[in-house]
Amino acid sequence: MDLPSFISALPKAELHVHLEGCLTPGLARTLAARNNLPLPPSLSALDQTGSSYSFHDLTTFLQVYYPNLSVLQTAHDFADLAISYLTTAHAQNVKHCELFFDPQAHTARGVPFPTVVRGYQAGINTAQRALGISASLIMCFLRDHSAEFAMATLMDSLPFKDVIIGVGLDSDERDNPPSKFAAVFQRAAKEGFLITMHCDIDQPDTLTHIGQAINEIQVDRIDHGTNIIDSPELISTLKQRGIGLTACPISNGIVTDDFKGKEIIELLRQGVRVTVNSDDPAYFRGYLNENMLKLASAADLNVTRKELIHLQRNAFTISWISSWKRNHFLQMLDEFERLTLGSEATQVLNGV
Numbered sequence: 001m002d003l004p005s006f007i008s009a010l011p012k013a014e015l016h017v018h019l020e021g022c023l024t025p026g027l028a029r030t031l032a033a034r035n036n037l038p039l040p041p042s043l044s045a046l047d048q049t050g051s052s053y054s055f056h057d058l059t060t061f062l063q064v065y066y067p068n069l070s071v072l073q074t075a076h077d078f079a080d081l082a083i084s085y086l087t088t089a090h091a092q093n094v095k096h097c098e099l100f101f102d103p104q105a106h107t108a109r110g111v112p113f114p115t116v117v118r119g120y121q122a123g124i125n126t127a128q129r130a131l132g133i134s135a136s137l138i139m140c141f142l143r144d145h146s147a148e149f150a151m152a153t154l155m156d157s158l159p160f161k162d163v164i165i166g167v168g169l170d171s172d173e174r175d176n177p178p179s180k181f182a183a184v185f186q187r188a189a190k191e192g193f194l195i196t197m198h199c200d201i202d203q204p205d206t207l208t209h210i211g212q213a214i215n216e217i218q219v220d221r222i223d224h225g226t227n228i229i230d231s232p233e234l235i236s237t238l239k240q241r242g243i244g245l246t247a248c249p250i251s252n253g254i255v256t257d258d259f260k261g262k263e264i265i266e267l268l269r270q271g272v273r274v275t276v277n278s279d280d281p282a283y284f285r286g287y288l289n290e291n292m293l294k295l296a297s298a299a300d301l302n303v304t305r306k307e308l309i310h311l312q313r314n315a316f317t318i319s320w321i322s323s324w325k326r327n328h329f330l331q332m333l334d335e336f337e338r339l340t341l342g343s344e345a346t347q348v349l350n351g352v
């Protein structure tokens with residue numbers, strides 16, 4: 001089996017994907033037309049030049065990302081966005097997804113909180129029924145807004161605790177450390193939400209932020225966070241507590257100067273529960289298979305097929321699902337390994 005076929009056939013879990021980052025130009029045009037709205041500026045520029053979105057780091061990416069969301073108005077729109085992503089994920093043999101969403105990016109422009117959550121959940125239900133894919137929602141707070149706004153959003157979410165499994169923190173990390181939201185996350189934990197948060201790549205004070213996430217906020221997971229490679233002490237705590245990292249190679253390569261494959265594989269080989277994910281696939285032009293392939297085909301990394309399976313074992317292990325479901329998916333991976341690798345389990349990918 002060639003490498004792309006191996007990756008396609010591998011049963012996978014996606015733990016770091018922003019639903020708003022799945023808004024393809026095509027879907028945005030459809031929704032703009034349906035809602036009688038003008039195309040957002042980045043999309044009309046795209047239409048005129050035929051080129052791709054223009055950004056070079058997290059801040060400039062977010063400056064394109066948020067204005068595009070104006071086309072999302074009704075529960076039907078949010079449902080269609082979730083169905084669109086889950087259809088692609090299913091076609092890539094993704095078995096389970098934990099989907100970030102940014103309610104404040106919608107409530108701040110007048111869309112009611114229940115419209116967002118009910119729409120996304122309806123889309124998930126439809127995709128689950130039609131495709132059998134498993135999915136759940138993680139609500140992210142926008143860290144470049146106030147802690148008060150985050151707390152009010154947490155309060156809005158309480159009637160929806162049955163459909164939101166956890167909370168996260170995203171958007172612009174500069175000058176917005178995890179500790180700014182300590183009270184919000186403390187309350188979220190008390191309400192029974194699981195906790196993750198972005199520690200974006202190569203940010204100022206990144207190790208301080210990672211340390212706060214682990215020790216002060218007591219996160220269950222970290223999104224990105226691979227700069228931890230520079231702190232053996234934090235790595236040791238991470239491993240002790242079994243905290244996983246959701247890495248996103250293609251995204252890294254676009255918002256920084258490197259896709260950080262070396263760091264991801266080094267952490268994997270040190271026994272950290274690192275995973276591979278797609279982040280904002282409509283913008284970064286890569287879903288889960290493309291992200292796995294990016295890592296697997298880097299000649300200097302010598303990633304083995306066994307390690308690719310291990311990355312997915314990590315994903316199911318750190319996913320927020322019942323132990324029954326986890327065992328089911330892990331058995332699926334065992335079977336996949338037996339069928340594909342047999343005794344060749346340690347073969348090196350490159351040149352195979």
Ligand code: HPA
Pocket residue numbers: 018021058170171172198200251279280
């Ligand atoms: N980092 C921070 N905020 C985000 C991202 C990201 O990768 N994607 C969407 N919002």
Ligand code: ZN
Pocket residue numbers: 016018170198223279
């Ligand atoms: Zn992200």
